[in-house]
Each structure stands twice: as C-alpha cells, then as structure tokens.
Amino acid sequence: xxxxxxxxxxxxxxxxxxxxxxxxxxxxxxxxxxxxxxxxxxxxxxxxxxxxxxxxxxxxxxxxxxxxxxxxxxxxxxxxxxxxxxxxxxxxxxxxxxxxxxxxxxxxxxxxxxxxxxxxxxxxxxxxxxxxxxxxxxxxxxxxxxxxxxxxxxxxxxxxxxxxxxxxxxxxxxxxxxxxxxxxxxxxxxxxxxxxxxxxxxxxxxxxxxxxxxxxxxxxxxxxxxxxxxxxxxxxxxxxxxxxxxxxxxxxxxxxxxxxxxxxxxxxxxxxxxxxxxxxxxxxxxxxxxxxxxxxxxxxxxxxxxxxxxxxxxxxxxxxxxxxxxxxxxxxxxxxxxxxxxxxxxxxxxxxxxxxxxxxxxxxxxxxxxxxxxxxxxxxxxxxxxxxxxxxxxxxxxxxxxxxxxxxxxxxxxxxxxxxxxxxxxxxxxxxxxxxxxxxxxxxxxxxxxxxxxxxxxxxxxxxxxxxxxxxxxxxxxxxxxxxxxxxxxxxxxxxxxxxxxxxxxxxxxxxxxxxxxxxxxxxxxxxxxxxxxxxxxxxxxxxxxxxxx
Amino acid sequence: xxxxxxxxxxxxxxxxxxxxxxxxxxxxxxxxxxxxxxxxxxxxxxxxxxxxxxxxxxxxxxxxxxxxxxxxxxxxxxxxxxxxxxxxxxxxxxxxxxxxxxxxxxxxxxxxxxxxxxxxxxxxxxxxxxx
Numbered sequence: 001x002x003x004x005x006x007x008x009x010x011x012x013x014x015x016x017x018x019x020x021x022x023x024x025x026x027x028x029x030x031x032x033x034x035x036x037x038x039x040x041x042x043x044x045x046x047x048x049x050x051x052x053x054x055x056x057x058x059x060x061x062x063x064x065x066x067x068x069x070x071x072x073x074x075x076x077x078x079x080x081x082x083x084x085x086x087x088x089x090x091x092x093x094x095x096x097x098x099x100x101x102x103x104x105x106x107x108x109x110x111x112x113x114x115x116x117x118x119x120x121x122x123x124x125x126x127x128x129x130x131x132x133x134x135x136x137x138x139x140x141x142x143x144x145x146x147x148x149x150x151x152x153x154x155x156x157x158x159x160x161x162x163x164x165x166x167x168x169x170x171x172x173x174x175x176x177x178x179x180x181x182x183x184x185x186x187x188x189x190x191x192x193x194x195x196x197x198x199x200x201x202x203x204x205x206x207x208x209x210x211x212x213x214x215x216x217x218x219x220x221x222x223x224x225x226x227x228x229x230x231x232x233x234x235x236x237x238x239x240x241x242x243x244x245x246x247x248x249x250x251x252x253x254x255x256x257x258x259x260x261x262x263x264x265x266x267x268x269x270x271x272x273x274x275x276x277x278x279x280x281x282x283x284x285x286x287x288x289x290x291x292x293x294x295x296x297x298x299x300x301x302x303x304x305x306x307x308x309x310x311x312x313x314x315x316x317x318x319x320x321x322x323x324x325x326x327x328x329x330x331x332x333x334x335x336x337x338x339x340x341x342x343x344x345x346x347x348x349x350x351x352x353x354x355x356x357x358x359x360x361x362x363x364x365x366x367x368x369x370x371x372x373x374x375x376x377x378x379x380x381x382x383x384x385x386x387x388x389x390x391x392x393x394x395x396x397x398x399x400x401x402x403x404x405x406x407x408x409x410x411x412x413x414x415x416x417x418x419x420x421x422x423x424x425x426x427x428x429x430x431x432x433x434x435x436x437x438x439x440x441x442x443x444x445x446x447x448x449x450x451x452x453x454x455x456x457x458x459x460x461x462x463x464x465x466x467x468x469x470x471x472x473x474x475x476x477x478x479x480x481x482x483x484x485x486x487x488x489x490x491x492x493x494x495x496x497x498x499x500x501x502x503x504x505x506x507x508x509x510x511x512x513x514x515x516x517x518x519x520x521x522x523x524x525x526x527x528x529x530x531x532x533x534x535x536x537x538x539x540x541x542x543x544x545x546x547x548x549x550x
Numbered sequence: 551x552x553x554x555x556x557x558x559x560x561x562x563x564x565x566x567x568x569x570x571x572x573x574x575x576x577x578x579x580x581x582x583x584x585x586x587x588x589x590x591x592x593x594x595x596x597x598x599x600x601x602x603x604x605x606x607x608x609x610x611x612x613x614x615x616x617x618x619x620x621x622x623x624x625x626x627x628x629x630x631x632x633x634x635x636x637x638x639x640x641x642x643x644x645x646x647x648x649x650x651x652x653x654x655x656x657x658x659x660x661x662x663x664x665x666x667x668x669x670x671x672x673x674x675x676x677x678x679x680x681x
Contacts, residue, residue, distance in 0.1 A: 335605070338632035338653045339561060345654035346567035353574045384654050 007300050014296035015289075022288045030281050038270055045266045046233045049246035053231045053259045056197065057248040060185055064252040067103075067160055067177060068143065070096060075162045075173040083108045083173065086117045093119045096175075104157060104176040111139070111170045120176070122153060138163050138172055145253050148179045148207045148217060156180070156216050158207075179216075182208045186257070194243075194262040199255045202227075207255055225249075225256065235263060316530070323500065323521060330502050334387040341380055341387070348376040389515055390502065402443045406471055406480055406547070407432045409443060413450040414469070417458065424463050428454075431470045439480050440550050441527050449520040449531075453484050453543045456516070459507065460488025460541060478549050479529075485542040491535040499533065553668045554595075555579040558588040558602040558614070559630070568601070571657060585609030589617055597625055599667045601660070603653075604631045604642065612642060619646040624674055626667035630655065 074092060083089050093106040105120020113130025129135040138144035138161035148158045153176070161174040186197045186208050199207035200222060209216045222238060231248040238245075244266060246259040264271070351373045360366060407430075414428055421428055457467045465487040472481045491499070491506075498504045500521040505514035524531040529547040555577060557568045565581040572579035580597070582588035586609050588600065600618060604611035615627050629642040632653040642650055648667040651660055 335632040339564070342630075342632070342654040343561060343563045343567065346564060346571065346657070349657045350567050350570050350574075353571055380654055388652070 007304060010303075011296045011300045014299060015292045018292035018295060019288060022292070023285060026284050026288070027281065030277050034274060034277050037273060041270050042267070045244070049233050049244060049259060049261060049266075050231045053233075053246035053248045053257060056186065056259065057231070057250060057257050060182065060199075060255075060257065061251045063102075063181070063185060064145065064250070067100065067175070068145070068162070068252065070100070071160055071162045071173055071175055072143075075164045080108070080110075080116075080164070080166050080169070080171045084116045086119060089117045089119045102178050102181040104153075104178050107174045107176075109135070109161075109172040109174055116171070124152065127152070134159070134161065135172070138174075139170060147201050147205065147255075148182075150217070151176075179207065187211070193265060195265070196260040198258055198260075199250075200258055202254050202256070222258075227254070319500070320525065323518075323525075326502055326518075327522070330390045334390045337383070337387050341383055344376065345380045345384075348373050348380065352377075389519070401440050403438045404441050404443050404446065405436065405438050406446075406482060407434075407436055409447060410450060410469055410471065410482070413447050413454065416451065417454050421458055421467070424458065424461070426458055426461050426463075426465050426467060428467045428469065431468060433472050436471055436473050436480060437549050439547055441547060442523075445523045445527065446547075449523050449545070450482075450484075452516040452520045453545075457484060457486035457488065457541070457543075460486050460490075462488070474546070477546070479546050480549060482545045482547070483542055484545075485540060487540045490537040490539050490541055492537055496533060496535050552576070552578050553599060553664060554597045555664065556582060556588060556591060556597040556600045558582045558585065558600060558606070558611075560584060560603065560606045575661070585611065585614030585617075588614060589621075592618065592622060592625070596622070598671050599648075599664050600625060600627045601664070602627060602629060604629050604650075612645065615642060615645050615647055624671055624678070626671045628660070628663055628667055 074096070078088075078092065083092070089106060089108065093103070096103050096106065105118065105122060105124070107118045107120070107124065108116045109129055110116050113128050113132070113135050115125055115127050115129070118124045134144055134146055142163045144159075144161040146158045146160075148156050150156060156179045157176050158179050159174055159176050161172050163170055163172050182199060186199060194212075196211045197208075198210045200220070201207060202224075203219065204222045204224065205219045206216050223236065225232075225247065227249050229249070231246060233244065233246045235242060235244050237243075242263065244261045244263045246261070248257050249255070250257060351369070354360060355366065355370055355373065360369075363369075410430070410432075414430075418428065454467065461467070467487075468483075468485045470481075470483040470485070472483075473479075474481050495506065500517050501514075502518040503514040504518075521531055524545060524547070527547060529545060531543065531545050533541055533543045535541040555572055557565050557572075557579060558581075559565045559568075560583060562583065565583065569579050569581050580591060580595075582591050585602075585606055588602065589609075591597075592600075602611050602614060606614075609617075611629060615629070618625055618627060623646075626648040627642075627646070629647045629650040630653055631642075631650055648670065649663050651663060
C-alpha cells in the first residue's frame with residue numbers, strides 16, 4: 001500500500017535524522033576530547049621525562065664537578081713535596097673520604113709517569129703510567145676524566161686526573177672513583193616496570209649497568225647523537241622495541257644520559273581512556289539508535305492512529321451530514337405531499353357527510369359512492385403512512401429508556417423470522433457473549449432495527465445460507481457490539497455507499513420502500529450508537545451495530 | 551351553545567371544505583386565507599377556537615399564534631402541521647396553542663380537539679370572571 005510505504009519512509013527519515021543529529025555531535029565531541037586529552041597527556045609525559053632527565057643530568061654533573069673541584073683544590077693548595085709524603089697523602093685522603101665515599105684511592109704521579117705516592121686499597125706504589133694514553137692527555141690538558149674501565153683493579157671505575165705545574169715540573173694528582181655511584185645516581189630515577197636509565201659514551205659504550213639485558217662496558221646498539229645542549233625526548237625503536245627515550249649530554253664529560261621508558265606503560269591511562277571512549281561511544285550509539293527507533297515508532301504509530309481516527313470521523317461526518325440533508329429533503333417533500341393529501345381527505349370526508357343525508361341514500365348508486373369514498377380515504381391513509389414514516393426518520397422522537405438484554409431481544413426478533421428462514425433453508429446461528437451487560441435503550445426501536453437487518457440478510461441470501469449473529473462486550477469503549485453477518489451475494493461499493501439513503505432499494509418495485517435501513521440508521525444514531533457495514537461481493541455482508549452500555 | 555370557529559389556511563380548497571363540513575355539523579365557522587386576514591377578522595368579532603396551519607406565506611402560523619395569544623389570550627388555537635415534527639408542534643404549544651394536529655387531518659379527531667379546546671376556554675373565562 002502507498003500509505004504504508006509513506007509511513008515506512010517517514011519512520012526511516014526520522015530515525016536517520018535523529019541519528020545524524022545526535023551521533024555526529026557525539027562522535028565529534030568524543031574524538032575532539034580524546035585528541036585534546038591525548039596531546040595534553042603526551043606532552044605531559046614528554047615534559048615529565050624531560051624534567052627527569054635534566055634533573056638527573058644536573059645531579060651527575062654536580063657530582064663530577066664536586067669531585068673535580070675537590071681534586072683541583074687539593075692539587076693547587078698542597079705542594080708536590082707535601083703530597084709525596086704518603087703519610088700526609090693518607091691524611092688528606094681520609095679527609096676527602098669524610099665528604100665522599102666514592103673516592104677509592106689517591107695517587108701522585110710525577111711527569112715521567114712514575115707513581116710518587118699512593119694511598120688506597122691496592123698496591124700501585126711502583127706502577128709507571130708513562131705509556132698510558134690518559135697520562136699523556138692529562139699532561140696535555142691539565143684535567144682528565146676517563147670513561148669507566150676495569151683497569152688494574154678489575155672493578156668498574158673511572159679516574160679524574162688533575163695536572164699541576166709547579167716551577168719547571170708538572171705532577172698529576174689522580175683519584176679513582178667508584179663508578180657504582182653512577183649506577184645508584186642514575187637508577188634512583190623512579191621508573192616503571194620496563195623503564196631504564198644508563199650513561200653512554202659517545203661510542204655507545206655503557207658506563208653504568210642497565211637494569212635489563214646488557215652489562216656494563218658493553219657497546220650497545222643505539223643511534224648516535226651529536227652533542228646537543230639541553231634535553232631531548234624521542235620515540236624510536238632499539239632492537240625492534242619502540243620506547244620513549246629522554247636524553248641529555250653531561251657538561252663535564254662526553255657521556256649521554258639516557259632514560260628509557262615504555263610508552264605503553266606511560267601512556268596506559270591514555271589507552272584506557274581510548275577504550276573507555278570507544279565503549280561510551282558504542283553505548284551512546286546503541287542508546288541513540290534505540291531512542292531514535294522508539295521515538296520514530298511511537299510518532300508513526302501516533303500518526304497512523306490519528307489519521308485513522310480522522311478518516312473514520314470524516315466518514316461518519318460525511319454520512320451524518322448526508323443523512324441530515326436527505327432528511328430535510330424528505331421532510332420537505334412529505335410536507336408538500338401532505339397538503340394535497342389533506343385536501344383529498346377533507347373532500348372525501350365532505351362527500352361522506354353528504355352521503356349521510358337521507359335523500360341521497362335512496363339513490364341507486366349510493367353503495368358505489370360510499371365504497372369509492374371509503375377507498376379514497378383508505379388510500380389517503382396509506383399515503384399518509386408513507387409520508388409520516390418518511391418524516392419519522394427526520395423526526396426526533398424521545399426514545400424510551402428500557403434496560404435491555406440484547407441477547408434476549410435478539411432471540412425474540414429472530415423468532416419472528418424463523419419460519420421464513422427455515423422455509424428458504426437459511427440457518428440463523430448465534431454466538432452470544434453470555435456476560436453481556438444490560439444496556440439502556442429503546443427496545444421496540446432496536447427490535448425494528450434488528451428486524452430490518454435480519455430481513456435484509458434473508459433477502460440477500462435468498463435460498464440456502466447462514467446468518468450469524470454475534471454479540472460482544474467492548475469493555476474499553478463501554479459498548480455492546482452486535483454483528484449480523486450473512487452469506488448472501490454481497491454488494492458492490494456503489495451500493496454500499498448509498499445503502500442508508502432514503503428510497504434506495506435493490507428490491508423489485510413494490511417489494512420495499514427503501515426506507516428500512518434509513519430509519520434503522522436514524523434510530524441507531526438517535527440511540528447514541530453507530531451502524532456500519534462491511535460487504536464483499538459474492539461472499540456476504542456484515543452489519544455491525546455498536547451501542548453504548550448506558 | 552355553539553362554538554365559533556375560525557379556520558386559517560392558505561389552501562382555498564382546504565378551508566372551503568372545512569367550512570362546509572363544520573357548517574354541515576351546524577357549527578358557526580369562518581375562514582381566513584392568511585394570518586393577517588385572520589387577525590383582521592378577530593378584530594371585528596370574537597372566536598372561541600382558531601384552527602390554523604403552521605406553514606403559510608406572509609405571516610406564518612407561529613407568528614400569528616403569538617399575535618392572537620397576545621391580544622386575545624382566551625381564544626384557543628389548534629395548530630395544523632404537515633410537518634410531522636413534534637418540535638414545531640411543541641413550539642406552538644409552548645407559545646400557547648391548545649394542541650396540534652397532523653395533516654392530513656382525521657376530521658373526527660379534529661372535532662374532538664375543538665370541543666376540548668372550547669371547554670378549556672369556558673373554564674378560563676369562568677375563572678377570570680370569578681376573580
């Protein structure tokens with residue numbers, strides 16, 4: 001049906017519009033908030049790492065600076081001769097160790113690389129360093145800080161050497177420093193499960209022991225960075241594993257401080273937020289779809305209902321206005337016919353008056369005259385019956401108010417017609433609602449309606465068929481519904497449209513006045529009810545009467 | 551005592567026959583073809599019962615009835631109506647008509663109503679006189 005298609009299309013349109021107008025902003029909002037949060041969060045994570053690496057770098061720089069300053073101060077305040085005295089050196093060393101436990105030993109070396117004095121846990125008094133590359137570099141530069149190495153001590157450490165020129169000779173004050181201190185300095189960084197921190201030389205040799213995999217002094221696979229100032233945070237893959245790396249070059253040594261962090265761990269809350277967002281979006285979408293479907297369904301249902309109500313109201317308005325117009329017409333015609341009838345009646349009456357006089361009684365044709373007058377009066381009365389019935393359907397007669405059991409009334413009415421029905425082999429079946437409430441209405445007028453419709457049903461069937469009378473109680477509407485269905489020949493739509501019109505009849509001339517259903521209609525309307533019919537050509541007709549319970 | 555009757559209708563054949571039939575029964579009867587003519591006749595002489603059609607050209611039955619009841623409250627009026635509606639009859643009665651009769655008229659029924667209307671008129675006159 002076209003109408004059905006239209007409703008379906010409207011329904012889909014409402015759903016689509018609702019979805020578009022709710023889902024698009026929801027999605028935009030979700031995505032925007034997520035992207036914004038992500039960028040803020042990522043920059044915060046990067047910022048945190050940057051701060052961390054800078055702090056660490058400063059700490060390590062400070063440590064190196066302190067050690068270098070201590071040695072420099074010592075070398076420049078004490079003379080070669082003083083420090084050559086091992087006893088004095090011991091005293092100075094113990095004094096140094098009070099401030100810093102990281103000093104392993106202290107050594108004075110002359111310009112030929114020969115150890116002059118030594119103080120520490122190892123026996124290095126006679127070691128000559130003249131062939132060591134660091135010795136030459138220290139002599140040349142005045143200050144030398146080594147990479148971490150194992151050396152004679154077989155223990156990871158590094159040395160700081162300070163050269164002092166005293167008159168025409170130079171000497172070196174050299175201290176070995178336990179590089180474990182870096183491990184603890186570097187690793188005191190608070191890191192997550194897979195985070196790490198280490199120092200690298202410019203050749204990517206590890207200067208501290210990392211937490212995982214590699215060992216100290218091992219050359220690792222790591223991109224090389226030219227020296228840069230400040231700090232950098234980058235995300236790249238090392239050994240196939242992508243991590244966040246925060247890096248800073250130390251000021252006092254060409255070591256690169258690296259803090260490694262697992263981006264997944266750092267950004268975990270963000271991923272969680274992403275999943276949460278996806279779930280909220282999905283949930284929201286489902287709710288919106290549900291809401292849209294619900295709203296559109298109820299709107300369309302409402303629309304269908306109101307259209308249907310409007311259609312039936314239109315139909316009943318059309319019918320009742322047609323009936324009102326026809327009623328007026330019928331009344332007008334009847335009235336106009338009544339006046340001449342009145343005159344005919346009076347003339348006949350006058351003739352009767354005259355016939356009662358003595359002399360006329362003797363006339364040979366007196367009997368004929370009297371008979372004629374009587375016939376005229378009889379037929380005028382017949383005509384009067386028609387006009388008065390015609391006026392009757394326009395007339396508003398106050399209906400009586402009886403308590404009626406429709407089932408009983410219907411049985412009574414049925415009994416009037418049973419002879420005729422059985423003669424034509426028509427069965428009148430009943431399907432009564434036994435719990436039917438009594439209604440307040442006019443019994444004789446209702447009976448007239450039932451009689452009319454049953455009579456029509458018998459005529460419609462003609463021979464062999466079934467008439468089914470059904471009664472039901474419509475509790476919601478507070479009404480009694482009576483349906484009279486026949487298995488007759490049915491009617492085409494043109495006939496159905498005119499069936500309640502006065503003088504409309506499908507019967508032969510003289511068999512019906514065409515007023516039966518007209519009067520039935522006006523009676524039911526007067527009683528506050530409704531009468532409708534449904535007819536299928538070749539199948540039969542069903543009249544449905546709805547009457548209010550009170 | 552005879553009842554003086556006035557028949558008002560726009561159908562000449564109808565009033566003519568009415569006059570004949572009342573006269574046949576020795577009842578004094580006058581006819582008027584319209585409401586205005588009836589009022590004129592009423593000015594000249596008094597009638598006991600007026601039989602009047604509701605639908606007439608010019609001044610119709612209802613208006614004439616109002617006029618008659620205003621001027622001659624004791625005169626009884628019986629309305630004739632071809633319009634078999636209780637409404638127009640009831641309206642007439644609420645305006646003071648004694649009764650209404652449907653057209654075509656059953657003469658005996660009309661005669662009965664005329665007699666009863668006259669009785670009421672006599673009753674009302676007696677009540678007025680004793681007051």
